[in-house]
Amino acid sequence: MFRKTNIRFIIIGITLVLAGYALYWTFAYHSFSAQKLDDLRTQGKLDRYEKRIIRLGLDLQGGMHVVLELDLPKLVGSLASNRTAEFNALLQSAGREALVSGEDYFSVLRRTIAATDVKLVRHFSGRGYKNDEIIDNLEEESKDALMRAIEIIKNRVDQFGVSEPTIQKAGKYRIIVELAGIKDASRARSLIQNTALMEFVLVKDPQVTQNFIAAVDNYLRTGKSEELKTTSPKDSTVALKESKDKAMSISELLGGPEGSTPLSADSSDSGLVVDEEIYKERPFSSLLRNVGNQIGVPERNVYAVKKILNDPQVQKLIPFDSQFLWSAKPERLTTQDGKTENFVIIYHLNREVGLPGKFVTRASATIGSGDQTSGQPIVNMSMNNEGAKIFSKLTGANIGKQLAIVLDEKVYSAPYIRVKIPNGSAYIEGIGDMNEAKDLAIVLRAGALPAPVNIIEERSIGPSLGRDSINTGIRLGIIAFLIVIVFMFIYYRSAGLLADLALLLNVVFIMAILSVLQASLTLPGIAGIILTVGMAVDANVLIFERIREELEKGKTVRAAIDTGYARATITIFDSNITTLFSALILMQFGTGPIKGFAVTLFWGITSSFFTAVFITRTIFNWVTEKWVVKKLSI
Amino acid sequence: MRIFKQTSIDFVMHYRTFVTISVIYITLAVIIFFLRGLNLGLDFTGGTLLQVKFEKPVTTANIRQALTTINQQDAVIQKSSNVDEFIIRAPMTFATDSAASVITQALQTIPENSFETIRAEQVGPKIGKELRSSAVKAVLATLVVILVYISIRFKFEFALGAVIALIHDVLFTLGIFSIFRLEFSLSTIAAFLTIVGYSLNDTIVVFDRVRENMKTRRYNTIEELFNVSINETLSRTIITSLTTLIVVLVLVFVHGEVKNFSIALIVGIIVGTYSSLYIASPVVLIWHKRLASQKQLMQTSR
Numbered sequence: 022m023f024r025k026t027n028i029r030f031i032i033i034g035i036t037l038v039l040a041g042y043a044l045y046w047t048f049a050y051h052s053f054s055a056q057k058l059d060d061l062r063t064q065g066k067l068d069r070y071e072k073r074i075i076r077l078g079l080d081l082q083g084g085m086h087v088v089l090e091l092d093l094p095k096l097v098g099s100l101a102s103n104r105t106a107e108f109n110a111l112l113q114s115a116g117r118e119a120l121v122s123g124e125d126y127f128s129v130l131r132r133t134i135a136a137t138d139v140k141l142v143r144h145f146s147g148r149g150y151k152n153d154e155i156i157d158n159l160e161e162e163s164k165d166a167l168m169r170a171i172e173i174i175k176n177r178v179d180q181f182g183v184s185e186p187t188i189q190k191a192g193k194y195r196i197i198v199e200l201a202g203i204k205d206a207s208r209a210r211s212l213i214q215n216t217a218l219m220e221f222v223l224v225k226d227p228q229v230t231q232n233f234i235a236a237v238d239n240y241l242r243t244g245k246s247e248e249l250k251t252t253s254p255k256d257s258t259v260a261l262k263e264s265k266d267k268a269m270s271i272s273e274l275l276g277g278p279e280g281s282t283p284l285s286a287d288s289s290d291s292g293l294v295v296d297e298e299i300y301k302e303r304p305f306s307s308l309l310r311n312v313g314n315q316i317g318v319p320e321r322n323v324y325a326v327k328k329i330l331n332d333p334q335v336q337k338l339i340p341f342d343s344q345f346l347w348s349a350k351p352e353r354l355t356t357q358d359g360k361t362e363n364f365v366i367i368y369h370l371n372r373e374v375g376l377p378g379k380f381v382t383r384a385s386a387t388i389g390s391g392d393q394t395s396g397q398p399i400v401n402m403s404m405n406n407e408g409a410k411i412f413s414k415l416t417g418a419n420i421g422k423q424l425a426i427v428l429d430e431k432v433y434s435a436p437y438i439r440v441k442i443p444n445g446s447a448y449i450e451g452i453g454d455m456n457e458a459k460d461l462a463i464v465l466r467a468g469a470l471p472a473p474v475n476i477i478e479e480r481s482i483g484p485s486l487g488r489d490s491i492n493t494g495i496r497l498g499i500i501a502f503l504i505v506i507v508f509m510f511i512y513y514r515s516a517g518l519l520a521d522l523a524l525l526l527n528v529v530f531i532m533a534i535l536s537v538l539q540a541s542l543t544l545p546g547i548a549g550i551i552l553t554v555g556m557a558v559d560a561n562v563l564i565f566e567r568i569r570e571e572l573e574k575g576k577t578v579r580a581a582i583d584t585g586y587a588r589a590t591i592t593i594f595d596s597n598i599t600t601l602f603s604a605l606i607l608m609q610f611g612t613g614p615i616k617g618f619a620v621t622l623f624w625g626i627t628s629s630f631f632t633a634v635f636i637t638r639t640i641f642n643w644v645t646e647k648w649v650v651k652k653l654s655i
Numbered sequence: 656m657r658i659f660k661q662t663s664i665d666f667v668m669h670y671r672t673f674v675t676i677s678v679i680y681i682t683l684a685v686i687i688f689f690l691r692g693l694n695l696g697l698d699f700t701g702g703t704l705l706q707v708k709f710e711k712p713v714t715t716a717n718i719r720q721a722l723t724t725i726n727q728q729d730a731v732i733q734k735s736s737n738v739d740e741f742i743i744r745a746p747m748t749f750a751t752d753s754a755a756s757v758i759t760q761a762l763q764t765i766p767e768n769s770f771e772t773i774r775a776e777q778v779g780p781k782i783g784k785e786l787r788s789s790a791v792k793a794v795l796a797t798l799v800v801i802l803v804y805i806s807i808r809f810k811f812e813f814a815l816g817a818v819i820a821l822i823h824d825v826l827f828t829l830g831i832f833s834i835f836r837l838e839f840s841l842s843t844i845a846a847f848l849t850i851v852g853y854s855l856n857d858t859i860v861v862f863d864r865v866r867e868n869m870k871t872r873r874y875n876t877i878e879e880l881f882n883v884s885i886n887e888t889l890s891r892t893i894i895t896s897l898t899t900l901i902v903v904l905v906l907v908f909v910h911g912e913v914k915n916f917s918i919a920l921i922v923g924i925i926v927g928t929y930s931s932l933y934i935a936s937p938v939v940l941i942w943h944k945r946l947a948s949q950k951q952l953m954q955t956s957r
Contacts, residue, residue, distance in 0.1 A: 477779035600852035
């Protein structure tokens with residue numbers, strides 16, 4: 022028996038040493054001065070520590086957790102060589118159906134296409150002949166696109182400079198991005214989410230645009246869509262004075278309030294900026310203003326203009342080889358009568374891309390020094406030889422025309438081509454501030470995502486809230502722990518102290534396991550530890566109550582301890598194993614906050630078998646073997 | 656120190672009264688649940704939550720004004736316990752543009768005041784739906800695993816008693832959440848599974864004693880067997896429930912997610928203790944008696 026107790030002590034000793042080693046790194050890391058940390062970093066040794074310390078979850082150190090999903094309908098659409106409006110509508114409706122039913126997009130697409138007589142081979146080239154064959158190919162391509170998207174996002178995040186980012190694939194078409202210590206969530210969001218598809222596109226001849234506007238006016242006035250060849254419809258020109266104040270607005274994204282339809286004659290109530298006289302004559306032009314040489318739309322009219330442009334009849338009037346895109350930022354301008362208005366510029370562009378952005382090899386943010394851009398943030402770009410050649414040809418052939426720089430379907434600027442540009446250098450202006458310019462340069466260097474990605478889940482915590490959480494978490498943990506410790510001592514005396522030791526070791530083991538598993542400690546995780554303390558104490562309560570019972574039956578101390586442990590262990594096993602099951606199920610269930618809770622609960626209960634049963638038993642054995650105990654302090 | 660000396664409370668005698676009380680309450684709770692539903696949190700409904708701290712004082716009306724520009728005047732704006740801090744909940748999510756960004760930009764239109772985003776959460780409708788279904792799956796999976804495990808370790812009627820007690824606890828707590836409109840979020844599910852595990856803990860301790868006493872003690876009636884077993888484990892049941900309760904009471908003071916989680920746990924621990932004393936054992940008893948009377952019937956008819 023004596024030797025057996027020795028073996029037990031050796032086992033306990035080994036586990037304690039292992040736990041101590043596992044925790045050593047965390048203690049060492051936190052005891053280092055900033056200077057020492059810096060030294061270790063330059064020597065490349067810090068890595069060793071960072072891989073072994075207890076990691077704090079995003080909710081405790083602040084940061085963001087984002088789940089992105091590849092926009093499959095848009096990806097498939099962009100892969101098509103021949104896109105018609107009906108085909109796009111088909112892709113989108115399959116997307117919506119997949120969203121509602123929660124099915125896989127491609128199975129829905131397969132079904133939708135099987136129900137129609139669409140021949141996919143008309144829309145895709147080089148991907149096979151049969152519908153099924155083509156969809157298989159597209160599915161493969163999408164998986165590939167996801168992997169590429171992950172690489173690109175990794176690249177962007179690395180250049181942005183975030184320590185220990187997590188970027189991983191989740192599910193079939195999802196990416197989880199976790200960035201610790203992010204202060205500006207919006208900035209990080211656009212950095213990872215922007216498709217960054219840049220294109221140089223020629224602006225349509227103004228005459229063509231004027232004809233279109235006149236045709237729309239005519240259609241709205243008469244309800245008939247015949248093309249009219251009227252000229253100069255810009256009587257509603259207002260002279261504008263530029264203002265320095267560039268307030269940002271998001272109306273461009275959302276449009277005006279739902280009720281403001283442009284077709285209601287009562288323009289004063291609708292909130293539109295319209296001259297009623299002109300409105301009767303030219304309903305569409307009355308919504309537009311001449312800004313410089315461009316077509317400006319007062320922000321309040323944006324919704325109305327979008328609505329008109331989306332009208333199916335109006336869509337037919339748009340020349341087939343052209344498209345309308347909006348400027349990236351509204352401009353704050355003062356009209357003649359002294360009112361300030363936000364204006365968004367609408368551009369009529371070729372559908373054909375003049376030069377795709379993939380040729381851009383270098384991009385850097387700087388402050389402009391030219392006449393136009395002096396003092397403003399710009400992004401300088403240079404292209405590879407192939408790109409430079411195309412760019413040179415493009416600029417040479419179109420001197421005097423406007424070339425729009427389009428990023429993610431928004432126009433940043435549309436300068437006039439004055440001379441042929443042979444060396445493949447260009448710059449983007451019209452950027453909000455220097456930070457935005459820097460981020461833009463990063464995304465241009467890292468390349469465009471193969472398809473847009475949508476944020477389907479995001480949780481971000483500011484660093485101050487994280488600090489608060491960790492402080493309250495730890496403080497409350499200690500309070501709870503102390504209450505239990507004091508209670509156990511009062512109720513069970515010396516035996517209670519033993520249980521307290523077991524509890525303390527249990528927390529040590531949980532921490533050690535967390536650092537070995539490299540699992541992050543989260544706020545729910547701390548809750549899990551606190552709860553484990555409550556449940557681990559139950560094991561000792563069960564044992565001690567049983568020993569008391571056996572003592573009351575008149576058993577000797579030694580016999581009471583033996584029977585107490587033997588009986589209670591069965592109970593503890595049966596009752597804890599079911600909690601282990603629920604913890605395991607929770608771990609599978611797996612989203613961030615719950616997982617953190619389940620992990621600590623699972624390991625806490627597992628290690629409580631060791632601390633509350635094995636360790637306390639060993640000490641009981643040792644005491645009763647060493648001394649003749651007549652009366653147990655329990 | 657001892658709180659409970661040898662007790663001999665007759666738990667089983669009044670089981671009809673307690674079972675009736677529970678059945679009435681749960682029926683009411685289920686009716687309220689179906690009438691009013693649950694106050695589902697962001698995790699399950701999808702939507703956007705933004706917690707912002709302003710530099711200078713600002714009113715709810717100011718914020719609502721700013722949100723009107725993006726058509727989100729129906730957003731729920733709630734003042735947090737900290738000064739000039741607000742929690743904004745909007746039902747919207749956008750596919751391509753981040754709803755949190757859109758709201759942040761709208762708030763920037765509030766003149767002469769800057770703010771810091773303390774917390775931003777947005778859950779798309781797809782995720783909300785997935786979380787709902789996996790939550791239901793998780794609870795069901797846990798119940799099935801428990802049913803199987805106890806059937807193996809004990810007997811089927813014990814497993815039945817335990818699972819009915821668990822369903823009792825879950826419905827009871829669900830009722831509380833429905834009646835008091837407490838927010839039901841992802842962490843509430845975690846709390847429910849913990850309640851399931853915890854309440855089962857209590858029940859198993861009693862059953863374990865019944866199993867042991869069946870072998871070692873002489874007893875006249877099955878009621879006596881249960882009564883003795885419950886009384887013998889009563890001291891442990893109360894002490895464990897109390898310590899756990901104290902610990903969880905402390906957790907209530909953590910803000911946010913953890914708070915609702917602890918409320919669910921407090922209700923669950925009290926109900927769990929009650930159900931292992933007054934619900935789980937009667938179910939075994941009733942089952943046993945019905946079996947016995949059926950046997951008798953078969954014997955007499957023979």
